[in-house]
Amino acid sequence: MAEKKKFQAIKGTRDLLPPETELWNSVEQTAREVFGTFGFGEIRPPIFEPTELFARAVGGETDIVSKEMYSFEDHGSKGLTALRSLLLTPPRSITDQQSMWLYECFLLDFLSQLDLAMQNQTISKSPENLRAQQDLSTLAGELSQTRLRYSETNSGTDSEMFNKRMRKVSIFVLLINMGDELALRPEATASVCRAYIEHGMHALPQPVKLYYMGPMFRRERPQKGRYRQFYQIGAEVLEMVPPNQDPAKNIGKDAAVDAEVIEMVMAFFARLGLEGVKLEINSIGDRDCRPKYVELLRAELLKVKDKLGPDSQRRIETNPLRVLDSKLENEQGIIAGLPKIADHLCANCAGQYAEVKRQLNMRGVAYAENWRLVRGLDYYMRTTFEITALGLGSQNAVCGGGRYDGLVELLGGPPTKGIGFAIGEDRLILSLQEAGKGGAAQGRDVFVAWMGEKAQATAIAAAQKLRAAGFRVELPPVGQKFGKALGQADKLGARYALILGDDEVATGQWTVKTLADGSQTKMSEAEFLEMLRKGL
Numbered sequence: 001m002a003e004k005k006k007f008q009a010i011k012g013t014r015d016l017l018p019p020e021t022e023l024w025n026s027v028e029q030t031a032r033e034v035f036g037t038f039g040f041g042e043i044r045p046p047i048f049e050p051t052e053l054f055a056r057a058v059g060g061e062t063d064i065v066s067k068e069m070y071s072f073e074d075h076g077s078k079g080l081t082a083l084r085s086l087l088l089t090p091p092r093s094i095t096d097q098q099s100m101w102l103y104e105c106f107l108l109d110f111l112s113q114l115d116l117a118m119q120n121q122t123i124s125k126s127p128e129n130l131r132a133q134q135d136l137s138t139l140a141g142e143l144s145q146t147r148l149r150y151s152e153t154n155s156g157t158d159s160e161m162f163n164k165r166m167r168k169v170s171i172f173v174l175l176i177n178m179g180d181e182l183a184l185r186p187e188a189t190a191s192v193c194r195a196y197i198e199h200g201m202h203a204l205p206q207p208v209k210l211y212y213m214g215p216m217f218r219r220e221r222p223q224k225g226r227y228r229q230f231y232q233i234g235a236e237v238l239e240m241v242p243p244n245q246d247p248a249k250n251i252g253k254d255a256a257v258d259a260e261v262i263e264m265v266m267a268f269f270a271r272l273g274l275e276g277v278k279l280e281i282n283s284i285g286d287r288d289c290r291p292k293y294v295e296l297l298r299a300e301l302l303k304v305k306d307k308l309g310p311d312s313q314r315r316i317e318t319n320p321l322r323v324l325d326s327k328l329e330n331e332q333g334i335i336a337g338l339p340k341i342a343d344h345l346c347a348n349c350a351g352q353y354a355e356v357k358r359q360l361n362m363r364g365v366a367y368a369e370n371w372r373l374v375r376g377l378d379y380y381m382r383t384t385f386e387i388t389a390l391g392l393g394s395q396n397a398v399c400g401g402g403r404y405d406g407l408v409e410l411l412g413g414p415p416t417k418g419i420g421f422a423i424g425e426d427r428l429i430l431s432l433q434e435a436g437k438g439g440a441a442q443g444r445d446v447f448v449a450w451m452g453e454k455a456q457a458t459a460i461a462a463a464q465k466l467r468a469a470g471f472r473v474e475l476p477p478v479g480q481k482f483g484k485a486l487g488q489a490d491k492l493g494a495r496y497a498l499i500l501g502d503d504e505v506a507t508g509q510w511t512v513k514t515l516a517d518g519s520q521t522k523m524s525e526a527e528f529l530e531m532l533r534k535g536l
Ligand code: HAM
Pocket: 186, 187, 188, 189, 218, 220, 225, 226, 227, 228, 230, 231, 232, 234, 235, 236, 377, 397, 398, 399, 400, 401, 402, 403, 419, 420, 421, 422, 423, 424, 425, 426, 427
């Protein structure tokens, strides 16, 4: 008998179930409403994109891209992948004919499957692939000749030759592009920018304001508030820069856009009644002033290198700004003494930062400045911000965002400004639940208790009418004794039980029981509908 396998959701992923999904839906509905009032429209980008898009946008050295992305090669042949791994890792040295013959078989098998895949067009017949295929076929012939010669001579020169050719095989195998490198999106800003370029949105009235919601994927260590499939609600504002525009002239305008985007998230959180909301802001400079600050920081960090942990030591070289993110207790004192970016901003960045603060004040948005807020994605410049909320433990950032002028251009589009944020919806829901704002179980307005064939016809017609009027109705598929039916209605949290038996069908007067107080009255269908409408 086949073993019964118990399937479970993969680590770091989970099912969202009723009644919790009620809360998810209402949060998403509120986002649509609030963002709509600020003039945002919804974009639904695909869930997978070329790996290169995220590498370029988010940064190849970031944790998100270098460690956490779910990427895969997009082709249909598992057999080829397995054979390729075998050919790519040949034993260091083969000296027996049996192993030589086996290696040759792997190569021949690989070549025949490759040929088939190219004919089926599951693997591209690009000039590079065809050349590598040709080279591999030639090598297969040469390997075979060498093995046969070795079987006669047993000479070390022949076995060495075989091993040399084997290593050549692994190089040619690597040259074959089996399919596009794709990745499950770890975030959506890159996708939105890609879509802005692809659909020529720079030709639309600017700025283009878009919001999105949906799952993102990062291979992180799961814990409370951190998942491998998590959900974001995000928004982006993109605006093409007209040619010859003086960037300094637009500092006030950019700052107002930044402040309005932040105001929008705060308005959304306020509408939801999210508790303990704290907004932190910073400016991380631009292409002019940041590199100078980073060099200064690197020089200062090198002076204290020995006192830092291995992660921070590594970051001195790769990305010194990320050292400021460190949560290690023993590094806090050292970090507090490092130079602060606010003291090294160029005039434009400093002007814009001051203006963002003034704009936030004008809008009544409370904030705290945090000079260590650098964010873990490479595309940011100038304004960055993060929002924390109550009840989330160590993973308390419920929203992160910032300005990313230049990202669209980096991805092949026209010079464009950008600012946006993403809310971690899982964390937002968690915080709402911790504050007792969880979704209530989805009750029913009416439970239709019926018995007998004639009553079933009336019950079906009644349920259809009530549902069409927008009420939640439970219609049992089989007739039940009324006592049992009322018990079930109670369990489902129904407000009313509509009792339909022979008597009710004959007279057209329905028995309606109010479950909260047990009272029972007779009324016509029209009267019942009227009562429901008034009560809701
Ligand atoms: P991020 O800071 O990487 O920014 O993510 C934004 C939010 O997503 C975080 O503050 C957190 O609430 C949530 N989040 C991130 N990773 C996880 C996880 N593994 N589990 C649960 N929640 C998580 C971005 O993604 C940028 N694209 C934001 C942005 C948009 N910047 C400009 N526009």
